[in-house]
Amino acid sequence: MKKFFKNAVGHVMTGIGYMLPLIVGASLVVAIPKIIALCMGITSLDPYAETEGFTHILYLIEQVGWTGIGLTNTVLAGFIAYSIADKPAIGAGLIGGMVASNTNAGFLGALIAAFAAGYTVKWAKEHIHLPDAMQQIMPLVICPFLATGAVALLMGVILAGPLSFINASLVEWLRQLCTSGTSQLVLALILGAMICSDMGGPINKSAWMAGNVLMTEGIFQPNVFINCAICIPPLAYAIATTIRKKRFSADLYEGGKGCWVMGFIGITEGAIPYTLVKPQVLIPVNMVGGALGAAVTCLLGATAEIPPVGGIYGFISIANGWAYLVGILAGALFIALVSTWLVNFNVNVEGDSSDISLDDIDIDITIE
Template sequence: MVKKIGSELKKHVLTGISYMIPLVIAGAVIMAIARVGGSFYGITDIWDSNYAENSNGIIKLLHSLDGFGGIALGLMFPVIAAFIGYSIADKLAIAPALVGGLLAKDIGSGFLGALAAGLIAGYACLLIKKHIKLPKAAASIVPVFLVPVLGTLITVLLINYVIGIPFANLNFGLENWLNGLSGSNQILMAAIIGAMVGFDLGGPVNKAAVTTAMALLASGIYAPNTAAQVAIIIPPLGLGLATVLAKRKYNTELREAGKSSLVMGLVGISEGAIPFAVESPLKVIPATVLGSAAGGALAVGLGSINQAPISGFYGWFTIIQWPLYILSILIGTLIVAGLSILLRGNPLVVEDKVEEDDFDEAEWEA
């Protein structure tokens, strides 16, 4: 029973995340473009309202772009709440969850508050639909009136008076803690995020680290995102490289998967490493965890700053200290490749011999 509930909650939360991510990417990339553009003019605070009236048209445009990106980022909490609610109770829960997510944003309860708003709205609307029964002539009132009104009331009251304040305090404390980190503490935090991202390669632990890091972008906290975006691409690149450097340790299927893994790594898809993890989890996961942790820690420790939720190669050159960022990726990739090769042991001599024998026999019969 507990396992079933956990599985359902995971499904609903991942649905909300999948709808939220495009907004986060759009908003953060547009803001990154504005801020990189501003840096060409020596401006480090292009979001400042003083630039709205600047005589230079390009600077005014960059200021506006930063604002447009901020609008998109500001929608991420209402949207994740709305689609968590949608996953639970279909379209009935969208309006209550949207309002709850917006309230969570306004009172500062952040990502956790938005998750709670989506879950509360979804289950509240589901219960109202199932348990409030009216005569047949008035049955249409339930979905168009009672569900949105009661669902919204329940959601906002719980968020505002019960859940929101503790979550807001927790969120505020987390932001202060992250902002206060420096030196070895910040590097340790980056290593932990990197390890989480490399652990299950797109699974719930990975998603928890990446989504939290992206949510913190809205608060101007970039180190977690930097570590996460580096760590996303290291496992597929490392395992793809391993199949190139040690071909005889991998069968034909994994060598082909290695080619795809390299491409998927370059465009920022960590799931490219999954075929290797499924085939030999005890040989692969330690390597991906250590390589991702090392890469994330190095990037943050060397002063790289990734202000956008982009891990693919097409975003590398917008990153502050991008040569060191790429160096961190390279080192993490080499760690994954080296450890993977080492843990696999001896080459697959027997398999290769079988393939050769089969070929010779077929040739003889021909």
């Protein structure tokens, strides 16, 4: 059972990895027209759906972005199924994700559909044995048919109603959570700590995914806290290497220059080489810094009425954007000061920020 859950987490992470370019691209295509419209004094592009001119073009571009965001559950489910059982499962997974969106079963429904499709194909491969002359129809006909049938029965007949109710109830609860002052602060603390805990690992991805799930439901506030926390760890170590150079080895000091860029655009992995010097001390410090930054952002009143853009420059998409910047700075300064007080980084560690490959980088731009 432990192995199953470990594999399941890996499959979900694969799905998220394939979904990330969709979210980033579609979100920016939504956000940029909105920001241009705001600069023109326009708060919504919907009234320009039937007009002509530049504002109508902005509306059309925005709608393309929303179409992409609407495919979130579809792509997620398709590639989770693909991770489980390869190409024969991807079609059923995509169908299941689309059904989950259409029936308001949401993210939970997409996960169930993906695992149903993937493990149906996996079971078929292991238990259905055809003559050699007919083996070619297994991946093209038998497996897709069985997987799609399983998804249709499960998502279209058995679970559509219950999952829709559960998803609607959960979304409403989270919406209420985001409007309550105390609850919103708790949410900011939790999300900030999660983002800065393993920096690109499963906990970080879980918080990021939660923000994207809420994003598809029109709840943007959690993404403000997530985007704030994402910038904090790399920016913190960039500041630390600048103000306390003698506490760092030559390699880590040089890596700090790259952390300025990673902090600016929101790549938490930039802080990993520094955290590895003494993880038992620095992981809690990072988590407190992330929680502090997100909490400050919350308390100072940073809000999002449109999809917030990730990175430090994301303040342009946030009401009271200065509060967002202050939160990032507060969290980064906390980590920079406390980490260099507790830990001497003037040692050789394996890897620096230049060792991070492009495949390892997770650009957490969260918008809707």
